[in-house]
């Protein structure tokens with residue numbers, strides 16, 4: 001049993017990103033401010049693959065207020081520009097946010113992946129790209145989501161929420 005598990009016997013296993021934020025776990029840090037931290041992932045798609053995380057623990061996107069989300073995406077944009085200018089191989093950039101286990105989230109402390117891409121690299125998103133729904137089907141799906149979107153607008157008393 002490792003030291004962390006022993007010392008927090010009654011608690012759940014500590015969140016690895018909270019441990020990094022607290023300085024208790026090693027990380028190769030690119031940027032840190034009062035609300036966020038950017039570090040190189042230990043499982044890079046390509047060299048230069050970064051993770052942008054809030055310092056507060058929040059499992060899912062909906063757990064963060066809009067100000068924090070805006071901050072994280074601003075930091076992600078700046079990280080992308082820094083990767084492009086770094087001299088690392090980079091012909092394009094992907095931002096990837098996994099919200100939920102079915103969406104390939106594996107660490108439940110929300111984070112945005114920012115990683116360089118180049119022709120012929122190994123990253124793939126597998127899907128059936130041949131499916132082309134009719135306009136009527138697209139309209140139906142859009143209407144179904146639009147109902148909820150409008151509802152969210154109505155309940156948003158706090159403009160930042």
Ligand SMILES: [Zn+2]
Pocket residue numbers: 015016017018019056057058108109
């Ligand atoms: Zn955490």
